[in-house]
Amino acid sequence: MEMKNVQDAALVRQYIDGNERGIEILITRHKQRIYSFIFSKVMDRDITEDIFQDTFIKVIRTLKKGKYNEEGKFLPWVMRIAHNLVIDHFRRNKRMPKFQSRNDFDIFDVISDGEESMEYEMITSQMHEDVRKLVDELPTDQKEVLIMRIFKEMSFKEIADSTDVSINTALGRMRYALINLRKIIDKNNIILTR
Structure with a gap:
């Protein structure tokens, strides 16, 4: 049977049973999605690369210890590991990407205790995606300042x-930029709460 067509759960099982090829296919299959997710949070290629590698080191260690029990849910499990490592990165550097304007309108607030549910993570991730799309609607000069202030601190x-x-x-x-973001949010009836 062609290995590329094998389901994630079967590849995990093969890897646990000693077939190294299983993990290689899983990494190749999901690399782009996981890498993009990490990059969207840290906005730095070198840090993204480090966190991506750390994610799969953790995945491999967990699989080798026999502690994986997310049958059939490999990608969400790996995304959760990546998400927690991103949070760890920001905690270590004391730089959570959080910005508050004077009227307490939060743009980003990803402070987390690392124990959130998958739904919470998905909602948070979707919310960040929505905010990024909103930021793209701003005039170039405002968007530039906002990105420099929030992402590059x-x-x-x-x-x-x-x-x-x-x-x-x-x-x-x-x-x-903040006033216009508020207008765009109000105009589109977007609710940025979890």
């Missing part, structure tokens, strides 16, 4: 230097 002075504008202009763009 640059100071307004660094943003001003990088975009060749005054600090007041950078602050103004951030303010308008």
